[in-house]
Amino acid sequence: MALDNKSEFKYIGTRPNRPDGLDKVTGRARYGADAYAPGMLHGAVLRSPHAHAKILNIDASKALAMEGVKAIVTRNDFAKGLEGDDWDLLENTIAGEKTLYDGHAVAGIAATSVLVAKDALKLIEVEYEVIPHVTDVDAAMADGAPVIREGAADHSVPEGLHPNVVRYTEFGRGDLDAGFAAADMVVDRSFKTEAVHQGYIEPHACLADLGADGRGELWCCTQGHWFVRRMCSALLGLETTQLRVTASEIGGGFGGKTTVFIDPIALALSRKAGKPVKLVMSRSEVLKASGPTASASMDVKMGMTKDGKLTAATASFRMQGGAFPGAPMDMTTMLAFSCYALDNVHHEGFDVMTNRPKQAAYRAPGAPMGAFAVESVMDELCEGLGLDPIETRLKNAVKEGTKSAFGPRYKAIGLIETLEAARDHPHYSAPLAENTGRGVASGYWMNWGGETSVSLAIGEDGAVQVGVGTPDIGGSRASMALMAAEAIGIPYENVRVNVLDTAALGTNEPSHGSRATYASGLATIEAAREAIGKLCQRAADKWGIDAEAVEWKDGAAYPSGPNAGDFEPLSIADIAGEMGSTGGPITGHHDASPTGFGGSFGTHIVDVHVDPDTGRSTVKRYTVIQDAGKAIHPSYVEGQFQGGAAQGIGWALNEEYVYGEDGRLQNDVFLDYRIPVASDLPMIDTVIVEVPNPGHPYGVRGVGETGITPPLPAVANAISHATGHRMTRLPMSPPRVLRAIQGKGIS
Amino acid sequence: MVAVNLWSGLRRFTGGAEVVEVEAATVAEVLKALVEAHPGLDPVIKAGVSVAVDGEIVQRALNHPIQPDSEVFLLQQFRGG
Amino acid sequence: MRYHTPASFDDAVGIAADATGVTRFLAGGTDVLVQLRADIVTPDDLIDVKHIPGVRDITQNSDGSWAIGIAVAGAEMTECPALIADWPGVVEGMDLIGSTQVQGRATLVGNLCNGSPAADAVPGMIAAGATVSITGPDGNRTVAVEDIPTGPGRTALNKGEMVTAVNIPARGDNGGDAYLRFIPRTEMDIAVVGCAVNLRVDGDVITEARVALGAVAPTARLVADAATAIIGTTLDEGALAALAAAASAACNPIDDKRGTIEFRTHVAGVLAQRAAKIAYARATCAGGE
Amino acid sequence: MTRIHVNTTVNGDKVDFLADPRETLLDCLRDKVGMTGAKEGCGTGDCGACSVTLDGRLVCSCLVLGVEAEGKQVETIEGMANGGELHxxxxxxxxxxxxxxxxxxxxxxxxxxxxxxxxxxxxxxxxxxxxxxxxxxxxxxxxxxxxxxxxxxxxxxxxxxxxx
Incomplete structure (x- = not known):
């Protein structure tokens, strides 16, 4: 899909009110837990209190005998004989022979009320045999560590590694020895990050209604309802198209709602009880048993000449993604050095299983950890050689045609533009207060295209309805409406965008990978162009001329030039008003798996004050600069930048999964899982850089994910400068920073 | 012939080669030809890979065309959040 | 669970004394409901005390002392300028608990009787020399606040007993108090360390002091050595150093998800100094604030 | 479990419902009064998504029992706009x-x-x-x-x- 090279836009780049705004400020918008059905039952899930245990027996007879209890399901109520990813998904949804982590689902219950369901859970008797567990990534790779699952390793793992290492990757190029020999300074450091959670405010929720004939409906909060349909169908042994899934409004996802946890259980309960079943997770269940991100243990070594040229770089990433394969070490390895032109580079990655919940995607999955390590080393090199961190990055920055560290050459990209904007931003040269450090870091996310289907129909009044399959998490209906308005030349207010259910449209991948505005936007524009072709044909028929002699501009058909004939233009409303009698409905449709999604670079600047007596860090000023390709609705682009930065700050400073010696999660409430609150943050300034993406008609790049990549190292670099001690471990909680200040090392 | 760059972890399935030349006009043909040339790559490709063609990353669009002079990289499967 | 709305303390005590299962009093409910929700405690009898006359009152007695009703919410204390003028530290401690929303419900007595070592309202009350009035099947008694918590989640209240009011002494002249806590964020956390200082000056010399620490031992504690360290001084550098050392020495904390022993012990000294400086400033320019 | 008949006022309208004393005001607003504007994000008073006012005082409705609403005035997001006119x-x-x-x-x-x-x-x-x-x-x-x-x-x- 090529770039239009359009320089003037009428609607793109404006900031109209979002179409779903009114619903969301009045409480009308219906999210996952806001659905009710006649005769509905309420579900609840029994979860393992053990990190690792054999299930010897489950006796549900007492619970089933309780008044109001209508159905109980265990693993036996799901599909048999699954393999690969489907088996993993089922095993994570409901435990089989073993429970693999604290909070692992063991049984589901449906009853006439939530209270009855919860009371009945206590009557289910499960006999466990507790076995040794491991939750730390390095410990899980060590000799003698408990094995989570024998034979889980795939073809990629070389001989001799612990069975908990289930995937391995290695790639690179050049001559590392020569590269490091050419360096004036080499920094070789180890880093560690803890697992964090996406922290969406809406817990997972669904309402399932599945008949004994295998036909069913599911209402749920998800980033991708076709994914939900495929996964649930597999786990319940249903025909995919027999299950109709409707995506509710979604209260945040950030990657964590691209898979299923409770939906298959609700469907199984509904099938067994013969009634609709609503199932809603508590916050504690969300933290314990949805999909947090991986934790990482990393070594990075980089060499630099005294004039700031990188000569060689190597990295090793060990990442745990819970009791299943899937830690995003492939993305971490591919993107770790993505900002820099390197001739001599090597990466190694290990996917390690532990007794923790199965990790799910979290905003640029895998990239922030790698960026933390690499950008910290970059900063230390600049500091050690007395070089400016932005000028040095500019000296090594990738640009169009540069061979990426992971292989392919970049197309048009905007890293240099973000670095130049950062260098020229007043924040970068502002004076710093006492005990305050400034950190800079860059980051990248490559984005994603994915299966996409969009339908567009002209209404009788000339307004346009657009049906997309990507749930709207952060304002994408407004973006689609702007793109449709621009393509057709009608006012934004005349475009209605709906997220359709799985029965109404071809398969769509989720709103993930920063793809919604890029891919559904591209398909919307193409669908609009198809409809315009039909509109022109209707005008041509009416005028008795060839369709090629009709031109579409500003929402109306015109004869193209004097030779075409002298006709009054026909507006979209004119044509639509007669469409029933001129050939029937007018629609446009586009299906694609677009590949030209480009990628988005960002550079962040942050000032952090550190209290030398307590180690407490306060973010005083923050600036995000990122390439959006073309900002369709700048307010929501800024919102993505700001949200990504805030999540990254939380990850850097205070968020972490804390497991006790017993392998149980210690902080399963928002009181102790500390995401940033309003008073923790300053205003977050934004600069939108626009280097058009050649793979989208209007130049769009996805912007959702890149923003969480630079904050980890930017904040770490700032604290390192404020304290004079290099911070190599996240979170940089006050006890850890205080120890560093006191010279006791980084624990 | 199209030169396909592999990641170095795959060398043990290709007799040490990190660049494999295959006859192919689409991404699907590249993957098929790779497995024919080196059957050890079969599980790798079945598990899911991405293919970079002249800087564009293809995962699902297997009909994506490839020119003889295209720069082609086999990459690990992409994920998004 | 049975829900009761007694109209008098006698009725409330009667229900509690007769109860055979788990009993909880409900005022603000910000702890009771969380425990109920998390399935930690589901009372058999829940006694809502908010229907008892007078429990929402903040009263200043003729001698200048204060009586605070057991259902007075934190937000109501922060809306009482005279109380803030007398006991800013006590009000600060209450005000730091939870969010604005929690402030609309949470109470001093609830915070005390929940028995958390990290309760923010408790060190301020201890430093102020506050007492609680208790009524029960065996009559009434008055107990110093520091004697109420006996361990995490445990109090000195006997079966059937309930607190009926918090009594805070008259401020008197040339006094000041302050409470500070350490948390990793700016709001919404449980104290990692809390410290309250209450003192009186004669000129610029400290003549009386009480220092209380929270979250560094199984209960909030009054630290006599810390008070001794600053009495008779002008809160000079030496006195501050001695104060910090005494505060740190009084710590007997645990390592947990919120902080380490090492960190809590160090920060207790830091907070004691900072709180003392605020209290001292308030005392020396009393009325001038 | 005995349920209690609760009479209260929500956004100026008198409503009544039967509540188990363990049910929160949030549960009652959503499941019994049919007002789903207040959301449950945590159930422990830490996220504020369930904020309402109770006799004019801002509270988390997940930290109030439904039975406590007896005789009270509850205001929710649904009462914020004046008919079709947004606040x-x-x-x-x-x-x-x-x-x-x-x-x-x-x-x-x-x-x-x-x-x-x-x-x-x-x-x-x-x-x-x-x-x-x-x-x-x-x-x-x-x-x-x-x-x-x-x-x-x-x-x-x-x-x-x-x-x-």
Whole structure:
């Protein structure tokens, strides 16, 4: 899909009110837990209190005998004989022979009320045999560590590694020895990050209604309802198209709602009880048993000449993604050095299983950890050689045609533009207060295209309805409406965008990978162009001329030039008003798996004050600069930048999964899982850089994910400068920073 | 012939080669030809890979065309959040 | 669970004394409901005390002392300028608990009787020399606040007993108090360390002091050595150093998800100094604030 | 389990329902009164998505029992607009893009309205601390704070204008 090279836009780049705004400020918008059905039952899930245990027996007879209890399901109520990813998904949804982590689902219950369901859970008797567990990534790779699952390793793992290492990757190029020999300074450091959670405010929720004939409906909060349909169908042994899934409004996802946890259980309960079943997770269940991100243990070594040229770089990433394969070490390895032109580079990655919940995607999955390590080393090199961190990055920055560290050459990209904007931003040269450090870091996310289907129909009044399959998490209906308005030349207010259910449209991948505005936007524009072709044909028929002699501009058909004939233009409303009698409905449709999604670079600047007596860090000023390709609705682009930065700050400073010696999660409430609150943050300034993406008609790049990549190292670099001690471990909680200040090392 | 760059972890399935030349006009043909040339790559490709063609990353669009002079990289499967 | 709305303390005590299962009093409910929700405690009898006359009152007695009703919410204390003028530290401690929303419900007595070592309202009350009035099947008694918590989640209240009011002494002249806590964020956390200082000056010399620490031992504690360290001084550098050392020495904390022993012990000294400086400033320019 | 008949007032309308004493006001509003504008994000008073006012006082409805609402006045997000006319805060939140997913928005609007009633001229710091119990994971709070500050300014100007 090529770039239009359009320089003037009428609607793109404006900031109209979002179409779903009114619903969301009045409480009308219906999210996952806001659905009710006649005769509905309420579900609840029994979860393992053990990190690792054999299930010897489950006796549900007492619970089933309780008044109001209508159905109980265990693993036996799901599909048999699954393999690969489907088996993993089922095993994570409901435990089989073993429970693999604290909070692992063991049984589901449906009853006439939530209270009855919860009371009945206590009557289910499960006999466990507790076995040794491991939750730390390095410990899980060590000799003698408990094995989570024998034979889980795939073809990629070389001989001799612990069975908990289930995937391995290695790639690179050049001559590392020569590269490091050419360096004036080499920094070789180890880093560690803890697992964090996406922290969406809406817990997972669904309402399932599945008949004994295998036909069913599911209402749920998800980033991708076709994914939900495929996964649930597999786990319940249903025909995919027999299950109709409707995506509710979604209260945040950030990657964590691209898979299923409770939906298959609700469907199984509904099938067994013969009634609709609503199932809603508590916050504690969300933290314990949805999909947090991986934790990482990393070594990075980089060499630099005294004039700031990188000569060689190597990295090793060990990442745990819970009791299943899937830690995003492939993305971490591919993107770790993505900002820099390197001739001599090597990466190694290990996917390690532990007794923790199965990790799910979290905003640029895998990239922030790698960026933390690499950008910290970059900063230390600049500091050690007395070089400016932005000028040095500019000296090594990738640009169009540069061979990426992971292989392919970049197309048009905007890293240099973000670095130049950062260098020229007043924040970068502002004076710093006492005990305050400034950190800079860059980051990248490559984005994603994915299966996409969009339908567009002209209404009788000339307004346009657009049906997309990507749930709207952060304002994408407004973006689609702007793109449709621009393509057709009608006012934004005349475009209605709906997220359709799985029965109404071809398969769509989720709103993930920063793809919604890029891919559904591209398909919307193409669908609009198809409809315009039909509109022109209707005008041509009416005028008795060839369709090629009709031109579409500003929402109306015109004869193209004097030779075409002298006709009054026909507006979209004119044509639509007669469409029933001129050939029937007018629609446009586009299906694609677009590949030209480009990628988005960002550079962040942050000032952090550190209290030398307590180690407490306060973010005083923050600036995000990122390439959006073309900002369709700048307010929501800024919102993505700001949200990504805030999540990254939380990850850097205070968020972490804390497991006790017993392998149980210690902080399963928002009181102790500390995401940033309003008073923790300053205003977050934004600069939108626009280097058009050649793979989208209007130049769009996805912007959702890149923003969480630079904050980890930017904040770490700032604290390192404020304290004079290099911070190599996240979170940089006050006890850890205080120890560093006191010279006791980084624990 | 199209030169396909592999990641170095795959060398043990290709007799040490990190660049494999295959006859192919689409991404699907590249993957098929790779497995024919080196059957050890079969599980790798079945598990899911991405293919970079002249800087564009293809995962699902297997009909994506490839020119003889295209720069082609086999990459690990992409994920998004 | 049975829900009761007694109209008098006698009725409330009667229900509690007769109860055979788990009993909880409900005022603000910000702890009771969380425990109920998390399935930690589901009372058999829940006694809502908010229907008892007078429990929402903040009263200043003729001698200048204060009586605070057991259902007075934190937000109501922060809306009482005279109380803030007398006991800013006590009000600060209450005000730091939870969010604005929690402030609309949470109470001093609830915070005390929940028995958390990290309760923010408790060190301020201890430093102020506050007492609680208790009524029960065996009559009434008055107990110093520091004697109420006996361990995490445990109090000195006997079966059937309930607190009926918090009594805070008259401020008197040339006094000041302050409470500070350490948390990793700016709001919404449980104290990692809390410290309250209450003192009186004669000129610029400290003549009386009480220092209380929270979250560094199984209960909030009054630290006599810390008070001794600053009495008779002008809160000079030496006195501050001695104060910090005494505060740190009084710590007997645990390592947990919120902080380490090492960190809590160090920060207790830091907070004691900072709180003392605020209290001292308030005392020396009393009325001038 | 014996259920209790509760008579209360929600957004000015008298309503009644039967509540198990273990059910929260949030449960009762959503499941019995049919008002799903207040959301449950945590159930422990840490996220503010369930904010309502109870006799004018801002509270988390997940930390109030349904039976405690007896004889009280409850105000929820559903009562904020005047018929079809949005409250200035609601209008400004839309204009400022002060919401992304929108799940925290009802709670933040109810909390902010309570703030501006109490303090029509808050500083940025006061707004941030007042809203510290309303978690938002999407926006980084920037646009929310700006929308609140700007609404407060507008409302003050309107009031001054009215006085003249």
């Amino acid at each position: 200035p805060l609601q209008q400004k939140f839309i204009e400022y893009a002060a919401l992304q997913c929108g799940i925290c928005t009802p709670g933040i609007l109810v909390a902010t309205q309570a703030l501006l009633k109490k303090n029509p001229d808050p500083t940025e710091e006061e707004v941030r601390y007042w809203l510290a119990g309303n978690l938002c994971r999407c926006t980084g709070y920037d646009k929310i704070i700006r929308a609140v500050m700007d609404t407060a300014k507008d409302l003050r100007a309107e009031k001054v204008g009215g006085d003249v």
